[in-house]
Amino acid sequence: MLLECIRSIGWKCNITRLITRLKEVIRMAAGKVPVKAVLIDLSGTLHVEDTAIPGAVDALKRLRHSNIPIKFVTNTTKESRRCLYERLIGLGFELKEGEIWSSLWAAQDLLRSRNLQPMLMVDDAALEDFSGLTDFKEEEQNAVVIGLAPNMFNYSQLNKAFRLLLNGAPLIAIHYGRYYKRSDGLALGPGPFVRGLEYAADCRSEVVGKPSSAFFQSALGDTDPAHAVMIGDDVRDDIGGAQALGMRGFLVQTGKYRPGDESRISPSPAVVCSHFPEAVDILLKECAQSGGDL
């Protein structure tokens, strides 16, 4: 078995990785599923607006000691990856920019992997996530990406998008929200415009953010969802979405959580805990129980 483990992680391995792999194999033999990836929601889970959830900075440090790969997953319509990164660093969290997987980032990933040349209807602030994809001429465009871009949601831009869709361009929605809160009151989100274009061109959009399975899978990469955990405060978008893909959802009772949320989805969340630090404790205890005897 030792040989098999060495082979599975390659000969050029270090002793730590070898031990980790050995633990996994033993746990699997014992019927336990080792955690190979943790996805963590941002707003409401790690922080609320400009305040970190108490204990969350330390909890993330503790989780890092387990060496389980981490990604931060969030639905965002205008904040670029760098902007999210700077906010988290400012709040004291330790992370790498590359660990952030936002719906905008997932959209650019999808465009690149399918070699698409988009018409981008996204906020100017979001454009930096799409470097190299922003300057296609109208006649070169073969996909439509819709985020939150009120200055582009007008008749002439929507007509352009519509004509691309009629030619078979895919419609990629960063978000399907009906409306959002603006300082001067409620305002239309991207959803109504996506819906309108779907009606016009008789097509269906691909929604790239949470709760779509494709979003969670793209954040996980090659990792089997059965070995992955999602920690979040939104019972439908975080927990329901992740569990639909076969991940385990840890619902935290902070942020947008409201009492009774845990019974709003079926199957219910794998774990319900009061906050992110507790979620980390449960995860680490699980790891210790299943593999700590080595």
Next chain:
Amino acid sequence: MSLLKNSRIGGVLLDITGVLKDGGIAIPGSVEAVRKLREAGLAVKLVTNETQITRRTMVSCLVNLGYSVQEQDIVPPCPALISLLQHENLRPHLLVHPNVLPEFEAIDQSNPNCVVLGDAGDNFTYENLNKAFRILINMEKPRLFSLGQGRYYSDSESLMLDVGVFTAALEYAADVKAEIIGKPQPEFFRSALRDMGVVPEEAVMVGDDVVSDVGGAQNCGLTGVLVRTGKYRPVDEKHPTVHPDAIVDDLAHAVNLILKSRK
């Protein structure tokens, strides 16, 4: 060309945009075709969801293209909507084309209790849609009226989004179901036929919109003919739910078919 199943034809409804004209140009053969229908003694009405211009402007536009029409020959959705607003004491917030605002002059628009969407064209700005949305979302029982529910139409060979797209957007945003005035609403076809004194079973509708013109008319008991002009696209011939009684190249061919089918 096989004949229409319907041989007792007393009246014909014609769509305007994409059948009589495309942009500012008469579709070749259509002027002559309308004249032939009239000469054969058939009642003719032009049923349109056009809400970018008034009936009067439409008449002068068609006359300039060589058609002989009068205002009473045209059935647009605005008059039907206005009588409904008056009947139900509704005060609309209007998101319509500026050209048709005069039609609503007599209607109280203060403190609105419903929203009316027409084909507002460039007036479909984010701020205007937002204004309509906020009125709907703040209503206890939101009411949204839509002048037609077209997806798109053809304007001088380029396809333009129609009112139905923005209606679908607001329906989703405010979680409301719009009430449609115009094609394909059955009452719209029926009222045009009543004016002509023709029953649906003896009427034919000719249009370039497979759903709104052809499907709408068929649902009402009329014979529906699709023309391959205007916004027509080949995929329309394989529509999953609407099967036109006939598909012809243009209005000239449709009229020949109607006259031949008639006993």
